[in-house]
Amino acid sequence: MKKRQAILSALSVITLSALIAGTGGAMASAKTVKQHRVSSSQSTITIALPSAFGPNLIPALDSSLYTAQITNYQFDPILTVNPQDQLIGDLVDKWWYSKDKKTIYFHISPKALWSNGIHVTSKDVELGVDWLASKSYNTTDQGEYGYEVNSIVGAKNPIPDGTTPSGFKDISPSEFSITTYNVDATNLSANLQFIQPLPYFELGKLPMSQWKTSAFNKLPNVGSGPYIVKSVVPGQSVTMTANPYYLHGKPLIDTTIYKVVSPDVVAGDLVSGQVNLSGIHPADVAKLKNVAGISINISPTNGYSFLGWRLNNAVYGKEFSNVKFRQAVEYAINRQALIQAIDKGYGKPENGPLPPVNFWYNNALNNTYPYSPAKANQLLDQAGFKIKNGWRTTPDGKPFTPTLTISSGDTNIQIEANFIKQFLNAVHINVKILPPINFNTLLNQLNNDANGKQPVQGFFMGWSLGSGPQDPRPLWLSNAPFNTTVQDWQTPKSVLAQSDKLLNEQASAQAYSDTYRKNVLDQWQVLMNQQMPTNFLTMDDTLTAYSSNLHGVVFTDLGTFYPWKWYFTSK
Amino acid sequence: MAAYIIRRLLGMIPTLFVITVIVFLLMHAMPGNAFEALVFNPKIKNAAEVYKRLVAENGLNQSLPVQYIHWINNLIHGNLGISSSLNMPVSEAIGTYLPNTLILAITAEIIILVISLPIGLYQANKVNGKLDVSTSFVAIFLYSIPGFVFALVLIFLFSFLEKWLPSSGTVTPGIATSGSLGDRLTHLILPALSLALPSMAYYTRLTRSNTLSVIVADFVRTARAKGLRRPRVMFRHVLRNAIIPIVTQFGFDIGGLFGGAVLIEQIFTWPGMGELSFNATINRDYPLILGTTLLFAVMVLIGNLIADILLAISDPRVRYD
Numbered sequence: 064m065k066k067r068q069a070i071l072s073a074l075s076v077i078t079l080s081a082l083i084a085g086t087g088g089a090m091a092s093a094k095t096v097k098q099h100r101v102s103s104s105q106s107t108i109t110i111a112l113p114s115a116f117g118p119n120l121i122p123a124l125d126s127s128l129y130t131a132q133i134t135n136y137q138f139d140p141i142l143t144v145n146p147q148d149q150l151i152g153d154l155v156d157k158w159w160y161s162k163d164k165k166t167i168y169f170h171i172s173p174k175a176l177w178s179n180g181i182h183v184t185s186k187d188v189e190l191g192v193d194w195l196a197s198k199s200y201n202t203t204d205q206g207e208y209g210y211e212v213n214s215i216v217g218a219k220n221p222i223p224d225g226t227t228p229s230g231f232k233d234i235s236p237s238e239f240s241i242t243t244y245n246v247d248a249t250n251l252s253a254n255l256q257f258i259q260p261l262p263y264f265e266l267g268k269l270p271m272s273q274w275k276t277s278a279f280n281k282l283p284n285v286g287s288g289p290y291i292v293k294s295v296v297p298g299q300s301v302t303m304t305a306n307p308y309y310l311h312g313k314p315l316i317d318t319t320i321y322k323v324v325s326p327d328v329v330a331g332d333l334v335s336g337q338v339n340l341s342g343i344h345p346a347d348v349a350k351l352k353n354v355a356g357i358s359i360n361i362s363p364t365n366g367y368s369f370l371g372w373r374l375n376n377a378v379y380g381k382e383f384s385n386v387k388f389r390q391a392v393e394y395a396i397n398r399q400a401l402i403q404a405i406d407k408g409y410g411k412p413e414n415g416p417l418p419p420v421n422f423w424y425n426n427a428l429n430n431t432y433p434y435s436p437a438k439a440n441q442l443l444d445q446a447g448f449k450i451k452n453g454w455r456t457t458p459d460g461k462p463f464t465p466t467l468t469i470s471s472g473d474t475n476i477q478i479e480a481n482f483i484k485q486f487l488n489a490v491h492i493n494v495k496i497l498p499p500i501n502f503n504t505l506l507n508q509l510n511n512d513a514n515g516k517q518p519v520q521g522f523f524m525g526w527s528l529g530s531g532p533q534d535p536r537p538l539w540l541s542n543a544p545f546n547t548t549v550q551d552w553q554t555p556k557s558v559l560a561q562s563d564k565l566l567n568e569q570a571s572a573q574a575y576s577d578t579y580r581k582n583v584l585d586q587w588q589v590l591m592n593q594q595m596p597t598n599f600l601t602m603d604d605t606l607t608a609y610s611s612n613l614h615g616v617v618f619t620d621l622g623t624f625y626p627w628k629w630y631f632t633s634k
Numbered sequence: 635m636a637a638y639i640i641r642r643l644l645g646m647i648p649t650l651f652v653i654t655v656i657v658f659l660l661m662h663a664m665p666g667n668a669f670e671a672l673v674f675n676p677k678i679k680n681a682a683e684v685y686k687r688l689v690a691e692n693g694l695n696q697s698l699p700v701q702y703i704h705w706i707n708n709l710i711h712g713n714l715g716i717s718s719s720l721n722m723p724v725s726e727a728i729g730t731y732l733p734n735t736l737i738l739a740i741t742a743e744i745i746i747l748v749i750s751l752p753i754g755l756y757q758a759n760k761v762n763g764k765l766d767v768s769t770s771f772v773a774i775f776l777y778s779i780p781g782f783v784f785a786l787v788l789i790f791l792f793s794f795l796e797k798w799l800p801s802s803g804t805v806t807p808g809i810a811t812s813g814s815l816g817d818r819l820t821h822l823i824l825p826a827l828s829l830a831l832p833s834m835a836y837y838t839r840l841t842r843s844n845t846l847s848v849i850v851a852d853f854v855r856t857a858r859a860k861g862l863r864r865p866r867v868m869f870r871h872v873l874r875n876a877i878i879p880i881v882t883q884f885g886f887d888i889g890g891l892f893g894g895a896v897l898i899e900q901i902f903t904w905p906g907m908g909e910l911s912f913n914a915t916i917n918r919d920y921p922l923i924l925g926t927t928l929l930f931a932v933m934v935l936i937g938n939l940i941a942d943i944l945l946a947i948s949d950p951r952v953r954y955d
Contacts, residue, residue, distance in 0.1 A: 298905030
């Protein structure tokens with residue numbers, strides 16, 4: 064859950080699921096709580112990872128999201144969120160602000176213990192902060208990627224290894240404070256909550272420059288999370304055992320195995336019992352829902368896909384920059400049909416920069432931009448795109464033949480592009496699909512397009528927003544990398560200024576009030592919904608299949624919760 | 635022979651040089667590098683600066699000849715560089731993944747030879763008989779199906795339906811016997827069979843046709859006329875001659891099996907060189923691409939050398955003076 068920040072998503076699979084269409088079974092979208100007899104014979108859960116994890120198990124050192132999934136089982140953060148996405152205590156049980164809201168005081172829970180029974184102390188938290196702020200950590204890619212502490216006084220830039228930012232104060236073994244440069248209502252939930260204390264008694268005396276090559280990095284022997292790594296088979300599996308001193312109580316399942324399983328065979332592995340919990344693809348749902356012993360959960364996802372336009376494109380940048388063009392595209396695309404075709408119905412249309420499941424979503428965006436070719440045609444007519452020989456021209460009367468760039472490897476993207484081409488053709492936009500290119504090539508074109516002369520014009524991407532009350536500034540401020548590199552949304556200036564103002568306001572001192580922040584974010588979402596800087600497409604559901612005798616799992620849009628409460632019943 | 639081997643080994647150096655130059659140029663002709671995606675990460679406070687720094691730190695801002703010379707210089711000193719995607723030395727990554735591929739490839743080769751040669755010989759002996767026709771049909775059928783299809787079918791049959799064998803990995807995690815010989819063998823059977831089956835069909839056909847061409851030769855007829863027993867004729871006279879093209883093919887296949895294992899390794903989550911090189915390419919991990927390609931090239935060249943040596947051993951007429 065640590066990696067809540069946006070990531071680019073691209074997936075492709077072939078599956079063996081066609082072979083396992085089976086007989087009899089049940090599909091569950093929400094499990095009812097019943098009295099169960101806990102199985103004494105099954106004390107191991109195997110969770111599938113679709114891709115290999117990395118070699119570094121010190122928190123935040125590895126760039127792989129799958130590695131983070133493992134390290135987050137071993138190292139709890141100071142604060143976390145509940146299934147409703149509200150900030151709650153974890154290793155820290157109380158926290159409060161100074162009057163000026165620049166300093167936050169934290170109290171460590173007396174139940175917070177390392178897996179060897181030693182108390183988690185402020186010194187451990189300090190080491191966690193020092194690590195995130197250190198030069199050693201920040202000379203790696205991941206160091207920049209997860210840089211979460213630069214709001215702390217003294218940590219604006221990476222600092223020498225082993226030094227503590229002046230904004231961190233070790234008040235007592237169970238109390239510490241963090242002072243930040245600015246008042247920022249989003250900082251605790253968007254950054255500081257993810258600080259993971261590190262065992263000072265293990266790592267405190269080891270120079271940080273040696274952490275990466277240390278035995279602890281390959282096989283961390285203590286942790287504060289529900290499970291502790293017992294053994295690692297590189298590229299294949301990680302076996303973890305229950306932490307007897309976990310602050311929420313010893314997990315009911317003794318062993319958790321994270322196992323890398325090819326998406327080609329994961330459905331079969333679920334059926335044959337080699338895997339107990341795994342994400343699946345929409346096409347697999349119909350097959351697996353009829354299989355005895357398998358249940359399926361469908362949860363919305365805090366993320367979305369979008370159709371972007373290079374607004375500075377040398378050929379059609381002027382046309383793409385016309386808000387009426389983008390609004391027309393939104394009306395022209397039948398997103399519900401897209402969801403049916405691509406996601407087998409598991410998803411929802413997306414109307415703004417936050418998906419409907421997000422805590423801060425503005426319900427006023429519901430049902431905006433219904434499929435309406437007539438409305439799209441009307442907007443295009445108003446914007447001056449005239450029809451000549453069946454196809455629209457630019458307002459200057461030149462042929463208008465924009466292109467869509469798609470990445471190779473995922474047949475769904477190609478199918479989706481074909482759908483969109485048909486929808487746009489229907490409103491007389493003669494869009495063409497370029498031959499698929501490698502995803503890295505697409506990134507390269509977007510990264511190096513300051514003069515708008517790269518071939519990319521329209522393109523597909525997606526954001527996964529993860530957990531924690533979001534701060535949309537890193538994605539949407541006018542000078543944010545996403546804006547400057549991906550789409551180059553620079554006009555109209557007045558709208559951008561208004562957007563920046565609202566984004567800064569949602570992090571201001573007043574925004575510590577949820578009501579205030581919600582009000583500001585509501586306004587901002589309406590603005591984005593009207594401006595459509597990119598064409599928001601769909602929010603796809605997260606589909607999870609699991610053994611029917613596995614209970615206690617709480618599925619949410621943020622992932623699965625409470626692994627220490629999971630248990631098996633006899634089959 | 636020793637002089638020949640040394641001469642061939644020295645001859646590999648220019649070949650390897652040309653291969654690395656071609657790979658180096660093609661690799662850099664691909665758009666993008668390992669750090670492009672960082673720019674899209676909103677958590678990076680100063681993305682452009684970070685990108686520039688990483689590019690500079692990894693020498694990607696230098697001219698291609700300079701980068702190549704730098705790489706060769708490091709290679710001579712035993713340093714293949716640091717993998718940007720795995721964040722570890724390339725040699726360490728190869729050291730982790732190579733043994734798995736070797737085990738898989740060698741097992742597949744053993745299966746191929748142990749099964750194909752006897753069947754091919756038998757078919758040639760009973761040419762146009764019921765068994766020859768039926769096994770020939772099966773061989774052609776197997777040869778026309780790609781290995782990854784076998785992989786999926788074998789998994790379905792033996793892992794999902796019968797639950798006899800595991801579907802992925804090299805060991806079973808979380809059990810007391812994890813990593814034991816028996817545990818490793820059960821994991822090896824399906825991927826090795828998937829890799830071997832298409833080649834097995836090919837080798838069977840090759841053995842059959844070669845045997846058939848030798849079996850009608852005058853020296854075989856003479857041997858029979860001298861009253862030698864049939865098995866002695868088959869193994870002493872026929873097989874010795876029929877095996878020569880097979881041995882040559884076997885040497886070439888050693889390198890080929892490494893490359894052919896890419897898909898099989900993906901399906902079986904078998905952490906080998908195929909998976910390593912595939913991920914290196916996807917991630918534009920230049921040092922790892924070069925390291926794995928160099929290893930593949932070395933394997934192919936060594937395979938060719940082995941083929942020549944085996945040929946000399948099996949065919950006394952071949953001399954390498």
